[in-house]
Structures are given as structure tokens and as C-alpha cells.
Amino acid sequence: MTQKFSDCARCPFAIAERLCRTPNGKAPAFCPTRDLSQLTQASLKIYKQDKYAEFARQASIQEAEGYADKDLGYARVRPAKTRIEEIAEFANKMNFRRLGLAFCVGLRREAKIVADIYSDKGFEVVSVICKTGCSDKNLIGLNDTQKIVPNEPEAMCNPAVQALVLNEAKTDFNILLGLCVGHDSIFLQEADAPCTVLAVKDRVLGHNPLAAVYNIDSYYRSLK
Numbered sequence: 001m002t003q004k005f006s007d008c009a010r011c012p013f014a015i016a017e018r019l020c021r022t023p024n025g026k027a028p029a030f031c032p033t034r035d036l037s038q039l040t041q042a043s044l045k046i047y048k049q050d051k052y053a054e055f056a057r058q059a060s061i062q063e064a065e066g067y068a069d070k071d072l073g074y075a076r077v078r079p080a081k082t083r084i085e086e087i088a089e090f091a092n093k094m095n096f097r098r099l100g101l102a103f104c105v106g107l108r109r110e111a112k113i114v115a116d117i118y119s120d121k122g123f124e125v126v127s128v129i130c131k132t133g134c135s136d137k138n139l140i141g142l143n144d145t146q147k148i149v150p151n152e153p154e155a156m157c158n159p160a161v162q163a164l165v166l167n168e169a170k171t172d173f174n175i176l177l178g179l180c181v182g183h184d185s186i187f188l189q190e191a192d193a194p195c196t197v198l199a200v201k202d203r204v205l206g207h208n209p210l211a212a213v214y215n216i217d218s219y220y221r222s223l224k
Ligand code: SF4
Pocket: 007, 008, 009, 011, 012, 018, 019, 020, 021, 026, 027, 028, 030, 031, 032, 033, 034
């Protein structure tokens, strides 16, 4: 590799021509498929671990089932399932019965709807809000001017306690809904159960951060 790190995001080749999609395909200077094949071999061993073997198999089955019209060929398949549905189907495939829902106070209305959807599908839902514990932000070193409303008591987002609550409930699978940047990172590190993300927080874009990317040549050109 003439370049130090992988940079697949900037691979110059058409997707069908790339080495990661077709044997004997094309590879640029920074290609991990060509230059880090030992890591591919190491990854395949990881999937043999008990905790991942069935998980990985079912996740890829779920991926393929997310398309309709597969008999028409790759160019004509259509997306068929929302992420809410896919999470439920995957959880059923894995025999997960108790779902954790770690959500942001700003999405409490959405959390109620999501909890009801999964309960109606037969899951036991354990939900926990980010403000659980009502611990003041001063406790993690913020001064009063660093709060959303300066000089007032302000409960911190507490992703660690969200994880601990769901760990204590022995959830089978956790779903993140709208946790803040960084708070989500802490939750993901402290949760015992495997986790997936239903939605990420974007206060400006209605929790659809890619809207800025889709409009990068127009309204969000200042991001470039
Ligand atoms: S693995 Fe190689 S061929 Fe595939 S996207 Fe990355 S750089 Fe391109």
C-alpha cells in the first residue's frame, strides 16, 4: 500500500469493477482488500466465535430479505422493508424477546410510538430515557455557563445509566433512538447486549443527517 491508511470512501472505480466486489477487480493505492488480506482472514475467524456466528449469518439473511423482485436481477431489485421492521424481523430470527430502548428526551414521543410498535409485535420492551437519575451536569465537570440554560439546574444526559438499567434488565438486544453524539458512544461501550441504531440525533434535520449530504451542492454547500 503506497498510502498509509485505507480510504475506500474515495475509491475511484465503479462499484462493479472494484476488487472488493469482483475477483481480479481493480484496486487503487490504498486498497485494504489487496493490501490487508491478513485482516480479512482474521475477520473470518471472528465470525466463527459463538457470539457472532449466528448473529452474522442472520444479519446477512435479513439484509437479503430487505429486497423485493430479486428474480429480476441486481439492477432491478427494490427496497422492501423499513428499519423498524428489519429490527423486529432480525430480533425474531435471533430469538431475542426482551428489547432495550435507549432514547433521548427530545424523542420521547417517538419512543412511545416505537415501544408500542415492538410491544404489539410481541416483544417485551424495556425503555430508558437519557435523563434517568436527574443528575446535574455540574457532576461531570460542566460549569453553569456551559448548560443549555445557563445558571439553572440541568439534568445531564446519562448514557451510562441507560446502559446499566438495560444491563440489569438483561435485555437481549438494545435499540438506540436519538442519543446525542458522544452519549451514544458511551452507551455502546457500556451496554452488555448487542445494540443497533434505529435513529441518530440531528436537531436541525429531523434526525436525518444525510439530508445535508443530499443537498451538498445546494443549501448545504457551506459544508464543503
Ligand atoms: S476495498 Fe479496494 S477496491 Fe474496494 S472500495 Fe476499498 S479501495 Fe476500492
